[in-house]
Amino acid sequence: MRKLRFLILSFSLTAIVLTAAAQQRKVDGVLKTADGKPVAHASVMLKHNSNRIISFKPSDANGQFQLVVPDTATWSALFIEVNYLGYAKVNRPLEAGIFRYEIQMVEKSIDLSEIEVRSRPRIDSYGDTLSYDVASFARAEDRTIGDVLKNMPGMEVSESGQIKYNDKPISNFYIDGDDLLSDKYSIGTKTIPHAMVQKLEVLQNHQPLKVLRNKTLSDDVAINLVIKEEAKLKMTGQAKLGAGLPHQYDGELNTILFNKKYKMLNVAKGNNIGTDLSTDFASLGRFGLSGGSRPSALLNVGIGSPPLPRNRYYLNNSGSLNANNLVNLKNGLQLKTNIYGWLDRNEMEASHRTEIFATGDTIRYWENQAMTKDPFLTEVTLSANSNKDTYYFKNDLRLSYRGDMGRSSLLSNSQDFSQSLRSRIRDFSNDLQYVPQLRNKNILNLGWHLNHYNQPQTLLIDPGLNADLLNGGEPFREIDQFAEIPTWYSQMSLAYQLPRGLIRQSYRISSANEFQQLNSSLRLLQEDGSIRPFTGSQDNGLDWRRNELSLSGNYEYKQGRIEASLGLPLIFQHIRYADEAFDLDVNRARMLFSPTLRAKVMTTAEDYLSFNYRYGETTGNINGIFRGAVLSGYRSLRANDAALQESRGHTGSLHYNFQRSISMLFMNAGINYNRSIANTITSSVMTDEISQSVLIPFDNDVSSFGASAGISKYIFALGATTGLKGSWSSSRSNQLLNGESLPYYNESWTIAPNIEARLWKKVSANYEGSGTWTVSRSAKEGLAATSLNRQIKRFDQTLALSYSPVRPLFLRLTGRHQFVNQPGMEDLSYYFMDAKVRYTLVKYKMDFDLDLSNLANVRSYETFSLTANQFSHSHYHLRGRMAVLKVSFNL
């Protein structure tokens, strides 16, 4: 009965609907194959010229269909479309006065290639691990994992190759769980094809030692590349060969194998197109090898570099070899070798005009320098480690021999001369660490770091300069400055960790021993061929011994959302330094205390607020106490006249990290404050020809304050990764110039937006910009305000448009605009234009790349720089227009 009532009701409803519909227009028809068979259940769409669907109806079992045409629609702008898999797509425009359409369907095998298969970019989050689905972030033109990283929200890759996640540099770069490349991972991002990588994992709160996992706090972030199963099977490799105009070549050969047992990444490269291969050997992880035992070089003849990517000005001829091999043995032992070699010759020409503002006087000098450098590097690292749940063992042995020979011809304040600096570095180090878990579940941590380092340097200047100062006014032929600081350093430590309880404790005892000798001699070759020592000062022959014993307690607390750690190190330090020639023999004992506090509150599962504070007491080094004069460059003579520097300082920072991995929103904000008080300062006496600097006792109070924030978001509607970063910093420092103390105040603002978006299906755009405003002014009353209060505005913007009309062809045009404004100076504005064309032979997996760079042929570049009381105006020569054709293929 109920059913009947329902039937009547629905019938009458249908009748009403039909009556209403009668006022609308309708078309009907039938779908048939050529031999008259009806095509059932195909969607028949009524579409507008704008490709919007107006209405649709599936055909019935007899192939019949009926479509409603709304009154508002213009008949001539409409067409019928049938798109049914297994048949060719049919379009039939509506014809005036025709209401029935018989449509013939042609059978066709299903071709899914018409449906573009693409994933929506996605990031998954499990606990502390975020995983980016690599394929979903890759664009057609991307080749390496480094290319794809740039499209991932929250990720940033700097020009040096350093990877940051939410503004934090990563600590380790793993390939399927193995740290093949150690801290020199940029070769990995540049070489590994993204097609090998399934997922990119971000490991937050990462602890590399399994024995310490969940037993000690860590706020490190690491990256792990999860390699696709099918990519693990065999060795792959690529060869890239390129040649171009004028006289350009570029080549690369690599072999890659990543399986569970054996991993290798070997790359040989050579080019003269301006690609700097030394960046492949830069330490990017936050932890280089431990121990700050390598003294900085005494002699230095830099030429400076323009604020441009290096390939714009680097006139090079370089070759490199980068061999990384790792094997996992059955017993859990991992053996690894990293071998690096690099040979280079580069040329550069620059001129600088420098002004240094002192009270009532401005020191000015200018120089023009043409320099040829022949740097090289050879390095071998042998590592063995075993990372187990119950213990960790590793030994890293590193041998390195590197050097440089720089020759330049200079013209400075109308003097013509040449300068050459030869440096050689011998560096040996061994790191041993053993971390067993004891039977009582406590952990022992033993470490020994041993290092020998020496960098002998010789600086020759021809003819002799500054005869008044160096040679009693008598002209002479050549200056010969030699300097070296051979160093032995050893650090041993033993720690005992109690990883249980509400407060986890760790107690550490360590000793550090440093032995150094600073030898230098300054010789003047006279016109008659005799060699005379510099009479103004004796040679250095300084002995230095530093012995330290430190005891520290470290306490960690973690409960719910809060974690905190407190470190209380106490260091007993004994330093003895002596130099007979200067009647110097100092014995000093000092106790240092440098507590640290770190706290973190997880405000939600993904967000946290962290606070860091550190009070540090430090003691200076051998570079600050040698008495004999050292000519560190042609225009600077250094010596010291003070006791060992003692300084103390506070560092505090507050950081907020916000991430929503599902909606791909990443934000961070932070403030930091630094203040340090030292008991010495560099005092400079400057003339237009030479600066003499001496370290003298002075209460030197330096402070800085900074704030920064960043946001990165993937916008689904636009298919765009967008980001914005901003920062502000201010610092106060002191200069002691020509006997007068000059406190300085520096302030700078930076804002940097970027967007990577797909505009239409085949066109995408990438914009990156940065604006910087720097102000420097004297904090002292009465100084000539006009000359000292300086400000520079700098805008640097890059826009790249990519167009891929058909699958294998890809075009990109990149424009970069730089603008620098300094009041009282002419504005500097530069446009650089580059183009790239790539054609891919899909069948052979070959790429043909044509790179055209610096289309506008900008060959000369000027820039300003501003630091405290020093203003420089520099002029550089750039590489000109260039075209390189490159073929890449898989081996």
Added chain:
Amino acid sequence: MKIQNCLVSATVCMVLAVASATAQSGQQNDKKALIKVVYEFIHVDDSTQRDRPRQEDTFLYINSTSSMYRRSNEEEGEYYRYLQGGGSKETYNINSILAKTSSLYHSVPEQKTISTERIIEQMFQINEPLHAIMWDIREEQKQIGDYLAQLATGSFRGRDYSVWFVPDIPMPFGPWKLQGLPGLILEARDSREDVIFVFKSLERIDGQVVNIESPKGIKQVSGAEYARTYKAFMDNPTAFIRATSAPGTNVVVGSGRSTRAGSNTLREKVYNNPLELTNR
């Protein structure tokens, strides 16, 4: 009476199915899936705890005439069970899990929907005519990933859905029971934002063969019968399992409360907001 009805309709359906299969046999293997679509499914199943929706991935397998929809953990659970039983990735056959997992099958030529449901180990099957959702096609278009999608709205089982479909993928399917548009549905949400399907990925199926079919030989029930059974299970799971399992089986049923650290503040869910509010 009911059983008779069922039998009759099943017979009719089978005849129809055979007929349509014969009709199409010249064309393609009509069982073979061509495309796999992954959706993220978000369902506020407890309206008092809107911040804790059920959230999971679901898979849709389609070809030109039929679709099969399944929860990812149904599928992955069986896969891992197979691996634990000593199987390997190479020997695994995804089609073998059909009779043990819940799935939803739609067929255009057969004009029907078959829901295969699982309560613990008990399997049930609900056989219905293909739901004809009265879709209203709207003018709005938007880009989802690389696809240009158009908006359509329609009511189904007590909820008003806004869905985005892609005419360039001319397969009339979508997540769950939402289907019947001239293109694949990539995104759907109901007007109260209680039920959301978001597109995650789409891939062509090469290599392995995934069949789109409904398992045979499973107890046929009506929608109402299944709803009653499910309610009985939810009201007293222990009794349900005892009643349906072999004699002597020891049944231990936990409180279902999560033991995850930090979740001690979580309230137990009240499942007061089902996917289907009415049965039409």
